[in-house]
Amino acid sequence: MKFQGTDQYVATDDLKLAVNAALKLQRPLLVKGEPGTGKTMLAEQVSEALGMPLLQWHIKSTTKAQQGLYEYDAVSRLRDSQLGDEKVRDIHNYIVKGTLWQAFDADQQVALLIDEIDKADIEFPNDLLRELDRMEFYCYETRQLIQAKHRPLVIITSNNEKDLPDAFLRRCFFHYIRFPDASTMKEIVEVHFPHIKQDLLQAAMRHFYEVRNLPGLKKKPSTSELIDWLKLLVAEDIPLEVLQSKDDKVSVPPLVGALLKNEQDLSLFEKLVHMARHNR
Secondary structure, three states, rough: OOOOEEEEEEHHHHHHHHHHHHHHHHEEEEEEOOOOOOOOHHHHHHHHHOOOOOOEEEEOOOHHHHHHHHOOOOOHHHHHHHOOOHHOOOOHHHHEEHHHHHHHOOOOOOOOEEEEEEHHHHHHHHHHHHHHHHHHEEEEEOOOOEEEEOOEEEEEEOOOOOOOOHHHOOOOEEOOOOOOOOOHHHHHHHOOOOOHHHHHHHHHHHHHHHHOOOOOOOOOOOOHHHHHHHEEEEEEOOHHHOOOOOOOOOOOOOOHHOOOOOOHHHHHHHHHHHHHHOOO
């Protein structure tokens, strides 16, 4: 079983090798990269290509590792006991299975996405070491040892906002998704817009990389923002002439709010355009 990419996702050779290495080693694949480089979509496309159901656990700042295993709903049990409900006799009725338990309990191998792990508390990855390593955990309320029927393919994403513990990193196969170069970006765009006019695409990508390469940006536009911008350009039927600069000077592109997402970056870019025009 090997991942060879899909028609809907442009995967570099290095990325395909990383997915297949994680499969071979039976280790979680830790994928880092700036936001918008397709980390979450990778898990979706890998699961589809390999015929695995996908379970997704999206991490928030308040997420605890225990929630991925199970939660005991003591409040519901207390309420049912006050109402005289017979199901209170069986504690299993109040165990809410988390995403990891569901993955372990699946009758076939699944892909498990743990998305944006760096959003959680620094102890979160350490709290999952045993479960991801041994593929088992103990449910104290029901006195069960839960073991994975089939070892899931675990894909963990991180936006690199904080360092992850060394003990956790040792258990993962690591891959960093670099920002696509122009030729790879062109392939990605053509997946989303197979019939886009090449002159429009060329002009739009020139503007995009001019904006992205501007030094001092607080948030550089990503692949997903380029896709959104192109979608707007096509929907609004923006003429090619609006994107072309006769003297090759930097100019503010139309609908730039799809690319720059805060006033500091927009102000910086507008100043650069003004300086470029003034120095002509």
